[in-house]
Amino acid sequence: MKASNLLTRTVSGTVFLCILLAGIILHPVGYGVLLLAIIVIGLHEFYGMLLPKPFRLRKISGYVIATVMFALFFLKGYGLIVSGNYFWILIFPVAGVFIAELYSLSDNPFANISGVLAGVIYVALPFSLTTELTLHEGNYDYRILLALFIFLWSNDVGAYCFGTLFGRKGKHKLFERISPKKSWEGFWGGIIVSLTVAFVLLSVWGERYAFDKVHWFALAVIISLSGTFGDLTESMLKRAAGVKDSGKIMPGHGGVLDRFDSALFAFPFALSYIYLLDINILSSC
Secondary structure, eight states, X not given: OOHHHHHHHHHHHHHHXXXXXXXXXXXXXXXXXXXXXXXXXXXXXXXXXHOOSOOHHHHHHHHHHHHHHHHHHHHHHHTSOOOGGGGGGGHHHHHHHHHHHHTTTOSOHHHHHHHHHHHIIIIIHHHHHTHHHHEETTEEOOHHHHHHHHHHXXXXXXXXXXXXXXXXXXXXXXXXXXXXXXXXXHHHHHHHHHHHHHHHHHXXXXXGSSSOHHHHHHHHHHHHHHHHHHHHHHHHHHHHHTOSOSOSSBTTTBOHHHHHHHHHHHHHHHHHHHHHTTOOTTTTO
């Protein structure tokens, strides 16, 4: 990698990390604005790959659904709405997707409608669900969400380092058809590093929560496993679209989806684990 490219990636990555941490840590409203911006930009990138033609009306309907969905989750967690009945509002923008298609004069309405709704499910829903990890009856605690991000980053670093050190010969490809550079050595290395970081975080935050070490380490493994599938899924989508990166918003890193592809799978799976086992993650608020 050229020195100029490395500098660009370093500066861009540092700015991105600072914005992300500030948005999550400083205030719940900042977190809400940050997540909504990520959702809208991510949807824009997704629709850009899926709907390269200027299907403006379809894209707008997707943005509306995503914005309303996130707003409902956020307001419910913030304590500004107390009833789940408000989620019935989503019926109207979803119906709008089908109505918009009536005026598009398209020969393939099934694909267009499916594409718009797929973007909402793939991009908007996972980030909307993060409010369940951070907000409860008006109380805000960013630590679980931040810990899940740290698990993801640790898994990425571990996968890269172990893959570079032990997977160079390319004998043990993880998923060569989709991502030729990924190896089983990197896969297991990512889990090992993620578990190691989880052990460190446990001594700092874990004792403040009403769940034991088993759940804490289970979350690290779930994040690593599902995050890998999230990464592979976005690689599959980019291959199908014939693009190297989902966008260009981050010089040297690509787009929002390139940075959060792992999170799109990891966060819903982690939240499902927490809910299925009825783990009270916000007891310390």
